[in-house]
Amino acid sequence: MEYAAQQIINALSFGAEYALLALGLAIVFSVMGLVNFAHGEVIAVGGYTMVAFAALVTENPWIIIFGAVAAATLTSVALERVAFRPVRYADPTTGLLTAFGVSIVLQNLFLLFISPRPIAVTSLYFLDAPVTLFGIQISSLQIFESITIFVVIIGLVLFLQRTTLGLAMRAASLDFEMVRLTGIRADRVFALAFLISGLLAGLACIFIMARRGSVDPHFGFNPVLKAFVACVVGGFGSLPGAVLGGFLLGAIEVGMLVMLPQEYGGLKDAFVFGIIALVLVWRPDGILSPATEKGDKL
Amino acid sequence: MTLTRGQKRGVVGACMLAAILIGIGVLATYFASRYQLRLIYSAYVNLIVVLGLQVFMGNSRLTNLSHSAFMGIGAYAAAICVTPVAMKQIALPDAPWGLNAFALDPVMSAVVALVITGVIAFLVGIFIVRMTGTGATIATLAILVIVHSIFLYRTDIFKGNQALFGIPQVFSLTSIVILAVIVVFIVRGFRESAWGVMLRASADDETGSAAMGVNVVRLRLIAWVLSGLVLGCAGIAYAYFLGTISARPFYFNHVFLTLAMLIFGGMRTVTGAVLGTFAISFGLEVIRWLETGPVIIGIDLPEVLGLSGVMLGLVIVLTMALRPVGVMGDREIEELVLRNK
Numbered sequence: 001m002e003y004a005a006q007q008i009i010n011a012l013s014f015g016a017e018y019a020l021l022a023l024g025l026a027i028v029f030s031v032m033g034l035v036n037f038a039h040g041e042v043i044a045v046g047g048y049t050m051v052a053f054a055a056l057v058t059e060n061p062w063i064i065i066f067g068a069v070a071a072a073t074l075t076s077v078a079l080e081r082v083a084f085r086p087v088r089y090a091d092p093t094t095g096l097l098t099a100f101g102v103s104i105v106l107q108n109l110f111l112l113f114i115s116p117r118p119i120a121v122t123s124l125y126f127l128d129a130p131v132t133l134f135g136i137q138i139s140s141l142q143i144f145e146s147i148t149i150f151v152v153i154i155g156l157v158l159f160l161q162r163t164t165l166g167l168a169m170r171a172a173s174l175d176f177e178m179v180r181l182t183g184i185r186a187d188r189v190f191a192l193a194f195l196i197s198g199l200l201a202g203l204a205c206i207f208i209m210a211r212r213g214s215v216d217p218h219f220g221f222n223p224v225l226k227a228f229v230a231c232v233v234g235g236f237g238s239l240p241g242a243v244l245g246g247f248l249l250g251a252i253e254v255g256m257l258v259m260l261p262q263e264y265g266g267l268k269d270a271f272v273f274g275i276i277a278l279v280l281v282w283r284p285d286g287i288l289s290p291a292t293e294k295g296d297k298l
Numbered sequence: 299m300t301l302t303r304g305q306k307r308g309v310v311g312a313c314m315l316a317a318i319l320i321g322i323g324v325l326a327t328y329f330a331s332r333y334q335l336r337l338i339y340s341a342y343v344n345l346i347v348v349l350g351l352q353v354f355m356g357n358s359r360l361t362n363l364s365h366s367a368f369m370g371i372g373a374y375a376a377a378i379c380v381t382p383v384a385m386k387q388i389a390l391p392d393a394p395w396g397l398n399a400f401a402l403d404p405v406m407s408a409v410v411a412l413v414i415t416g417v418i419a420f421l422v423g424i425f426i427v428r429m430t431g432t433g434a435t436i437a438t439l440a441i442l443v444i445v446h447s448i449f450l451y452r453t454d455i456f457k458g459n460q461a462l463f464g465i466p467q468v469f470s471l472t473s474i475v476i477l478a479v480i481v482v483f484i485v486r487g488f489r490e491s492a493w494g495v496m497l498r499a500s501a502d503d504e505t506g507s508a509a510m511g512v513n514v515v516r517l518r519l520i521a522w523v524l525s526g527l528v529l530g531c532a533g534i535a536y537a538y539f540l541g542t543i544s545a546r547p548f549y550f551n552h553v554f555l556t557l558a559m560l561i562f563g564g565m566r567t568v569t570g571a572v573l574g575t576f577a578i579s580f581g582l583e584v585i586r587w588l589e590t591g592p593v594i595i596g597i598d599l600p601e602v603l604g605l606s607g608v609m610l611g612l613v614i615v616l617t618m619a620l621r622p623v624g625v626m627g628d629r630e631i632e633e634l635v636l637r638n639k
Contacts, residue, residue, distance in 0.1 A: 035436075083619075087622070092432055094618050094622045096361060096435060097361070097561055098614070098619065100557070101558075101611045101614030101618065104607055104608075104610055105608050106611075108604040108605075108608040108611065112604035112605065112608065225439065229436060232437065236432045236436075267448070269447045270447045273440040273444045277440065280437060281428075284428045284433065285429070285433055286433065
């Protein structure tokens with residue numbers, strides 16, 4: 001019983017991390033139809049900022065955390081200005097390949113100007129303390145993660161439902177031309193989507209850093225790979241889908257770790273992706289995909 | 299058999315490309331050093347990969363990121379079949395199912411490898427072709443990861459990141475040039491065939507072409523399997539020349555590289571695939587030379603590792619921003635050379 005509860009909490013915290021990342025991808029995708037491959041590098045920028053802050057400025061973890069989130073947010077907005085503006089109204093494949101290119105450039109810039117080797121940051125380990133809750137041993141990190149995703153979801157829902165810009169963003173996912181005709185500036189909507197995406201990447205970065213404790217050029221790659229899969233499973237462009245996909249992926253991953261015999265441990269990813277493929281056979285566009293109207297193509 | 303005008307032009311265009319490929323091959327044979335020969339050989343292997351990629355991506359406009367995995371499957375299947383028993387006993391002492399107790403001649407091995415690649419491509423393709431745009435792309439990414447983790451995990455069959463050695467060297471530069479020419483004809487032939495035309499139409503307007511009776515899913519599957527077979531050929535050629543393979547080359551770096559080649563030249567045409575491959579292959583060699591920090595007109599340049607990666611990414615980003623259809627766009631070689639009729 002305790003073991004089961006523990007695994008469920010593990011699944012929840014993994015799921016929360018994937019959901020954070022998947023939301024960051026989905027919010028950009030829903031507004032401009034861009035599959036942002038460079039999201040992982042935004043996370044890596046957050047990680048490197050931590051390194052720089054810890055080494056040069058201060059050891060105070062709260063300042064480090066703030067710095068990382070701010071850096072990730074700024075990077076995301078800057079990428080929109082520099083790289084994604086020219087492909088704003090292009091077809092999805094063009095945007096996807098651009099993001100792919102940006103991702104490669106950033107990864108190699110890290111390699112070139114920082115270091116190909118991992119750099120350690122130890123100042124966040126305090127987040128990962130063991131806690132006993134109702135007789136179950138869990139890590140405080142897992143609690144923080146679950147709370148964060150909860151707060152983020154509530155915040156996003158409030159923002160999207162209650163504010164004019166939120167309304168514009170929701171409308172943008174349906175018909176961008178109409179949004180512009182109502183006098184909302186397109187630049188602002190795009191910048192905001194990337195800002196939120198970067199903010200989520202920064203938050204995710206903290207949790208990943210607290211767990212791993214070091215950053216290297218390919219830091220964001222694997223988590224974002226999982227987040228892509230979460231997005232696809234949930235339905236690309238659907239925010240609830242991204243959250244659902246993230247938690248589903250977390251559950252499958254922990255389930256695989258628990259149920260697979262030890263000697264198949266190396267095949268975990270293959271099994272996880274295989275199960276995801278089967279979900280996609282059932283719903284090729286993801287579980288909560290927004291309805292596409294193919295008839296009104298001009 | 300009567301050919302349509304497009305098909306006749308296709309034959310002319312394929313012959314022109316073939317002449318260029320053979321020309322480069324002949325020049326290389328006479329003037330290149332041993333080291334340069336290897337580079338040119340790998341450029342031809344990449345050319346076949348890019349052509350295989352073009353068959354699916356160029357005609358259906360779905361992005362495929364799993365191509366290196368299929369190349370790997372072809373390479374491993376051929377390598378395991380063709381390696382002599384004595385060598386395999388050393389290289390793969392623990393291989394199951396008697397994999398290390400038989401050996402086939404190169405032609406049979408290639409056939410077996412193609413059948414295996416084709417069957418796997420077909421089974422995977424059934425899933426892929428049903429999905430739309432982005433979902434399909436990420437699903438192909440998942441395939442790449444799955445195949446790679448199997449290569450890494452089953453070290454008793456694939457040796458993982460270690461080298462699987464002892465593969466006899468069957469291919470030379472001449473054989474790869476001949477193979478590349480054949481593949482150019484196949485790929486261009488598919489583009490101009492009724493299937494290729496219908497598939498391209500469905501990429502332009504899925505609903506419209508479906509209303510005209512085009513079975514989009516079936517055509518995509520055909521292109522996907524053909525693409526898998528061409529990639530299998532590339533893998534076989536890779537293994538047959540190098541004599542040793544490992545899982546590492548069939549992963550993301552190679553995916554980036556070949557994708558950049560296709561995008562730069564223009565994925566919609568076969569000419570674009572050829573142009574992109576050679577432009578980037580030779581361009582990268584220059585950058586790699588700069589990476590090592592050479593001395594140019596008296597200035598000692600610093601060593602800059604990662605420069606080639608930055609350039610590769612920039613090529614993709616700039617192509618997408620300035621000319622998303624690639625250098626060639628919708629034009630094939632014969633449309634540049636011949637007058638427009």
